[in-house]
Structure formats: structure tokens, C-alpha cells
Amino acid sequence: MDSIAKALVFDGQVKVVAFKTTDLVNEAIRLHKLSPLAAEALGKVLSVAAYMSNELKGEKEKLSIQVTDKGALGSIIVAADAGGKVRGYVEHKDATLPPLGNGRQDLFKGVGNEGFITVIKDLGLKDPYVGKTELVRGNLEEDFAWYFTRSEGSPTALALEVLIEDGKCVSAGGVLVQPMPNCPEHILVVVEDIVSGFANVGDILKAKEPKDILKDYFGHFEIEYFPETTPVYRCKCSREQMSNAVIALGRADSVNLLMERGEIEVVCHFCGTKYVFSKQDVIEIWQKYDHKI
Ligand SMILES: [Zn+2]
Structure with a gap:
């Protein structure tokens, strides 16, 4: 051990x-x-x-x-x-x-x-x-x-x-x-x-x-x-934390990616876990972001 x-x-x-x-x-x-x-x-x-x-x-x-x-x-x-x-x-x-x-x-x-x-x-x-x-x-x-x-x-x-x-x-x-x-x-x-x-x-x-x-x-x-x-x-990644990657993409690019693929997939570099965000998820992520600022 x-x-x-x-x-x-x-x-x-x-x-x-x-x-x-x-x-x-x-x-x-x-x-x-x-x-x-x-x-x-x-x-x-x-x-x-x-x-x-x-x-x-x-x-x-x-x-x-x-x-x-x-x-x-x-x-x-x-x-x-x-x-x-x-x-x-x-x-x-x-x-x-x-x-x-x-x-x-x-x-x-x-x-x-x-x-x-x-x-x-x-x-x-x-x-x-x-x-x-x-x-x-x-x-x-x-x-x-x-x-x-x-x-x-x-x-x-x-x-x-x-x-x-x-x-x-x-x-x-x-x-x-x-x-x-x-x-x-x-x-x-x-x-x-x-x-x-x-x-x-x-x-x-x-x-x-x-x-x-x-x-x-x-x-x-x-x-x-x-x-x-x-x-x-031990990786600490979470859906919440990875949603920041959607924000980091920027509004225009995240919309473009959604139009192209129907969803946004983010992979954690540290552990390989895939997080998939649907159109609805992405809308909510941006709404939450707008609410905060
Ligand atoms: Zn991870």
C-alpha cells in the first residue's frame, strides 16, 4: 500500500x-x-x-x-x-x-x-x-x-x-x-x-x-x-466547476458549438471525466452567470 x-x-x-x-x-x-x-x-x-x-x-x-x-x-x-x-x-x-x-x-x-x-x-x-x-x-x-x-x-x-x-x-x-x-x-x-x-x-x-x-x-x-x-x-472536478469552461468559451462560441453539435462536452484534464451540457444546461449556465454579474 x-x-x-x-x-x-x-x-x-x-x-x-x-x-x-x-x-x-x-x-x-x-x-x-x-x-x-x-x-x-x-x-x-x-x-x-x-x-x-x-x-x-x-x-x-x-x-x-x-x-x-x-x-x-x-x-x-x-x-x-x-x-x-x-x-x-x-x-x-x-x-x-x-x-x-x-x-x-x-x-x-x-x-x-x-x-x-x-x-x-x-x-x-x-x-x-x-x-x-x-x-x-x-x-x-x-x-x-x-x-x-x-x-x-x-x-x-x-x-x-x-x-x-x-x-x-x-x-x-x-x-x-x-x-x-x-x-x-x-x-x-x-x-x-x-x-x-x-x-x-x-x-x-x-x-x-x-x-x-x-x-x-x-x-x-x-x-x-x-x-x-x-x-x-484524487480529482476534485464537478459539474458546477466544469460549467466555468462553458463561460470561458464565451457567449458566441458556446452558441456556435451548440448549433454545430447539439451539446457541449467538456473533459477534465486531470481525470478524464466527461461532462456533457445540453442546450438547456448552457442556457441555464449563462442565465446564472448574468444573474451573478
Ligand atoms: Zn477531474
């Missing part, structure tokens, strides 16, 4: 989070019919979003992540609500490239390394937090590690893998390690040594649950465990 396990180690000087997101990635594959390349890339961004949204404090806090570059996949868009509830899509979900072997895809060409990661966090304040860093490698784990280090000011080591075999995700997740600002050098050396053992984190997650990874790798130091959470793929 998917889970996010978190602990503070070395008397609170280092934060360690292990997360397993295999079921979540398989749900994304099922909903979007992703190519293996798209599954690995979107799966990695969904996994990081699951971790990040689990760090949000308030129930109503949320975030979105955009990875934009000129690779074969195009843009990757992910949104998340507090507690590890994520959803997302990739622009070119059918894109394929020759794989690298061992269940790993060529993300360098799939994503690219000239674009950006943009994170927008809605923390219920007047203005949202916006962080943006350039992609450095295109493999996404080093790119997000750089994002946390550079944009959020938290030097981070991140191991992240999504292994795809025969169109299915067989293992997904990662381990994130963040030393606190004044963490002493001798602890950093120990941590660095442990982190080097996570190069094949996908294989480790096949055999161990996240809480066992924390226990096995860090349990012999002073450690304080936090309650585990379960990340899930």
Missing part, C-alpha cells in the same frame, strides 16, 4: 521522508492511458507533489507544480491538496522514446533540461507563494532537489524512481533528506553516506515499506517518527 513516512533524526537536525506511490502512479496510468515515458515523468512529479502536499499545514492549503520544457512530453501539470491528495496530466501522454533499460525511460529527452519547475502554493494568505527554478538534468529528482535547495532554501538530497514494466508501475516513490540550517558537519557526512545508498530507491521500495526504510537506515540514531499518511490520486 502507498504511504508517506516521516521522521526527524539526529535530535531534530535532519528531516527524512520516505514515500511509496506505486498505486497512485498506476491510477494515473489507468486514467490517462500513459505511455511508459509519460508514466515515469508524470509519476515522478505526482510523487513529489504527494510529499509536498503532505507537508502543508492547513487542511485547505494546496499547491500546483508545472514542469515546462521542449522535451517530447511537453508540459507536466500537477495539483495537490493537503495530506497527499494529488492529480495531474502530461501534455503528450502518448510520447515514446527508446528506453534506457531496467524499466527506466529517457527522461532527459522526454522532459528536457532547459525549461523550468514552477511551484505555486496557496497557503490561505493574501498572495500565493510562487517558486521557480530551472531544470538542471531533466531526470526530475535532481531538478526537484535543486528546486528545494534554491527556491525554498532547504538543501535537499532526493532519490526518486518510477519503474514501469509492461505498461504497469511496479515500484514508485523516493526518499528525501533535508538537514536543518545549522546541522553540524559531522552529521552531514553521515547523512551523505546513507543517502548514497538510495540510488536504486525503486528496487528498495519493492522490498521495504517507507516506515521500514526509515527504521532500517536511520533507526539506530536518535529518531522521532511522525504518523504515516496515505497519498492518493
Whole structure:
């Protein structure tokens, strides 16, 4: 089962989070019919979003992540609500490239390394937090590690893998390690040594649950465990919300579309759910809109 396990180690000087997101990635594959390349890339961004949204404090806090570059996949868009509830899509979900072997895809060409990661966090304040860093490698784990280090000011080591075999995700997740600002050098050396053992984190997650990874790798130091959470793929779309797409079309275009097709179909990018609006529905949507303004 998917889970996010978190602990503070070395008397609170280092934060360690292990997360397993295999079921979540398989749900994304099922909903979007992703190519293996798209599954690995979107799966990695969904996994990081699951971790990040689990760090949000308030129930109503949320975030979105955009990875934009000129690779074969195009843009990757992910949104998340507090507690590890994520959803997302990739622009070119059918894109394929020759794989690298061992269940790993060529993300360098799939994503690219000239674009950006943009994170927008809605923390219920007047203005949202916006962080943006350039992609450095295109493999996404080093790119997000750089994002946390550079944009959020938290030097981070991140191991992240999504292994795809025969169109299915067989293992997904990662381990994130963040030393606190004044963490002493001798602890950093120990941590660095442990982190080097996570190069094949996908294989480790096949055999161990996240809480066992924390226990096995860090349990012999002073450690304080936090309650585990379960990340899930969850879309929040509704008929009400999707009716905004009709408004976004504009009055003239929505009428033209109705004349042409007899109804307006809107598909949610995040989960693929189709919403069909009849002529009567569209009239009511516009009446409601006129009433509001
Ligand atoms: Zn949806």
C-alpha cells in the first residue's frame, strides 16, 4: 500500500521522508492511458507533489507544480491538496522514446533540461507563494532537489524512481533528506553516506515499506517518527466547476458549438471525466452567470 513516512533524526537536525506511490502512479496510468515515458515523468512529479502536499499545514492549503520544457512530453501539470491528495496530466501522454533499460525511460529527452519547475502554493494568505527554478538534468529528482535547495532554501538530497514494466508501475516513490540550517558537519557526512545508498530507491521500495526504510537506515540514531499518511490520486472536478469552461468559451462560441453539435462536452484534464451540457444546461449556465454579474 502507498504511504508517506516521516521522521526527524539526529535530535531534530535532519528531516527524512520516505514515500511509496506505486498505486497512485498506476491510477494515473489507468486514467490517462500513459505511455511508459509519460508514466515515469508524470509519476515522478505526482510523487513529489504527494510529499509536498503532505507537508502543508492547513487542511485547505494546496499547491500546483508545472514542469515546462521542449522535451517530447511537453508540459507536466500537477495539483495537490493537503495530506497527499494529488492529480495531474502530461501534455503528450502518448510520447515514446527508446528506453534506457531496467524499466527506466529517457527522461532527459522526454522532459528536457532547459525549461523550468514552477511551484505555486496557496497557503490561505493574501498572495500565493510562487517558486521557480530551472531544470538542471531533466531526470526530475535532481531538478526537484535543486528546486528545494534554491527556491525554498532547504538543501535537499532526493532519490526518486518510477519503474514501469509492461505498461504497469511496479515500484514508485523516493526518499528525501533535508538537514536543518545549522546541522553540524559531522552529521552531514553521515547523512551523505546513507543517502548514497538510495540510488536504486525503486528496487528498495519493492522490498521495504517507507516506515521500514526509515527504521532500517536511520533507526539506530536518535529518531522521532511522525504518523504515516496515505497519498492518493484524487480529482476534485464537478459539474458546477466544469460549467466555468462553458463561460470561458464565451457567449458566441458556446452558441456556435451548440448549433454545430447539439451539446457541449467538456473533459477534465486531470481525470478524464466527461461532462456533457445540453442546450438547456448552457442556457441555464449563462442565465446564472448574468444573474451573478
Ligand atoms: Zn477531474
